[in-house]
Amino acid sequence: MADNTLRFELVAPERLLASEEVDMVVLPGSEGDFGVLPQHAPFLSLLRPGVIGIYRGDKLERRIFVAGGFAEVNGQGCIVLGEAAEPVDELDAEKARQALRNAEEDLADAKEPSESERERLERAIRVAQARLEAAEAA
Known part of the structure; x- marks a missing residue:
């Protein structure tokens, strides 16, 4: 180097x-x-x-x-x-939007999730939000 x-x-x-x-x-x-x-x-x-x-x-x-x-x-x-x-440049904004909607629905549909399950679902939302922001900024 x-x-x-x-x-x-x-x-x-x-x-x-x-x-x-x-x-x-x-x-x-x-x-x-x-x-x-x-x-x-x-x-x-x-x-x-x-x-x-x-x-x-x-x-x-x-x-x-x-x-x-x-x-x-x-x-x-x-x-x-x-x-x-x-x-x-390979991110698709519409797919990212749909992934975010799906992650938010998964959290909303979870009936009394355990703490670890809630953390997993909230993390999926954060990842989907960041992917959408990156796709829209491209």
């Missing part, structure tokens, strides 16, 4: 979405968005549903939706393990 670039890898269960040298990535951390530049201090972070921005120079080159996961920044670069991920 050159000192002026960052090795970035994004792995989701279904495929490897990125494995490249970049100038910066901006990730949707659980506590807020954060940028990673070459030679960043090592750390781990949970990711919330949102969009990863991949930069070359000062230009946003690609945007990838991630449903959540983990990011590790270390001496070799930045590795993201995403729960699910897809390029923003």
